[in-house]
Amino acid sequence: MGYQMPRAAANRLFKRLLEHYDIIAPKVFTGEGCFSDTDIVRYGKVSSLSEIEFEKKSDYSFKEALLPVNETLFYFTEDQTSVPSIQEKKRLVFLRSCELHALRRLDTIYLDNGREDFYYKRLREKTLFVLIGCPESCDTGFCVSMGTNRTDSYDLYLNVSPETVWADCRSPELDRFFSPLSEDAKETAAICQVSPKFPDKNKETVTLPASFPEDILSHPIWERYGNRCTGCGRCNFVCPTCTCFTMQDIHYRDNENVGERRRVWASCQVDGYTDIAGGGGFRKSQSDRLRFKVLHKICDFEKRFDHQMCVGCGRCEAVCPEYISYIHIINTLAKEDA
Numbered sequence: 485m486g487y488q489m490p491r492a493a494a495n496r497l498f499k500r501l502l503e504h505y506d507i508i509a510p511k512v513f514t515g516e517g518c519f520s521d522t523d524i525v526r527y528g529k530v531s532s533l534s535e536i537e538f539e540k541k542s543d544y545s546f547k548e549a550l551l552p553v554n555e556t557l558f559y560f561t562e563d564q565t566s567v568p569s570i571q572e573k574k575r576l577v578f579l580r581s582c583e584l585h586a587l588r589r590l591d592t593i594y595l596d597n598g599r600e601d602f603y604y605k606r607l608r609e610k611t612l613f614v615l616i617g618c619p620e621s622c623d624t625g626f627c628v629s630m631g632t633n634r635t636d637s638y639d640l641y642l643n644v645s646p647e648t649v650w651a652d653c654r655s656p657e658l659d660r661f662f663s664p665l666s667e668d669a670k671e672t673a674a675i676c677q678v679s680p681k682f683p684d685k686n687k688e689t690v691t692l693p694a695s696f697p698e699d700i701l702s703h704p705i706w707e708r709y710g711n712r713c714t715g716c717g718r719c720n721f722v723c724p725t726c727t728c729f730t731m732q733d734i735h736y737r738d739n740e741n742v743g744e745r746r747r748v749w750a751s752c753q754v755d756g757y758t759d760i761a762g763g764g765g766f767r768k769s770q771s772d773r774l775r776f777k778v779l780h781k782i783c784d785f786e787k788r789f790d791h792q793m794c795v796g797c798g799r800c801e802a803v804c805p806e807y808i809s810y811i812h813i814i815n816t817l818a819k820e821d822a
Contacts, residue, residue: 710771
């Protein structure tokens, strides 16, 4: 159901939601960018509507709300283990259309890919999703090419202006907060038709290869860009569908037999990620790692699950310190396929 309300009424609504939910949204972290005098937009808890960054695309994706950068899986002692409890409060996560499509990819990996991941599932079940519209395309995104620029799989949509807020609520659980907003302000939320804003055209266009030649593994583009890649892993960390992690056992100082096991973000682009016992490794060169990442995003994942892994958010394009163009790689492969 759609609602239109003045900003003051929306602020009251937000306060009521905070009583029942932790609200996680993109916001500006001042002075916390790569350099001391730069800001960064990433996800964190917010306490007011004005804290949310609606205009700029976040530098990091929403995935850390469901997959923490550093997550304790269990605690151990000499003779027993225990799983950390999860907070009872539910959560609202603000995200864009391409990221809602990325959520489907995460669900595929963690819920439909063999046994369900216990830790992901318990966070997923306690989370509702609020869509942020995109009236205009971001600079590096290519969601239109990937078919992820539109979605109706949201619980709530908000369109915010300085004076007015429009909402489309698809969740009965959230709809109860709208009418009435308060006992003395029954008319503050007018029922109306509200439709999300989506981009119909991006500044960047990507053409996916219809097929891949037999010599794709030896294509010169892997060496060309692989020689520039430093293996920093930034492209993986900002990507909403990259899910690689490693394990760390932390032993406490007062008793080395007591500690915790943590799941920590990792990167398939970092040297040593594929190393195995005995000193072997599956992808030794940076070119091999780059090739694996690209083909996994646009080929291997689709063969198994019938949809592309990449959602066209363009974060990898924006964050690479060596200006390696993921878009150019894909378009080059597509041209040669034609």
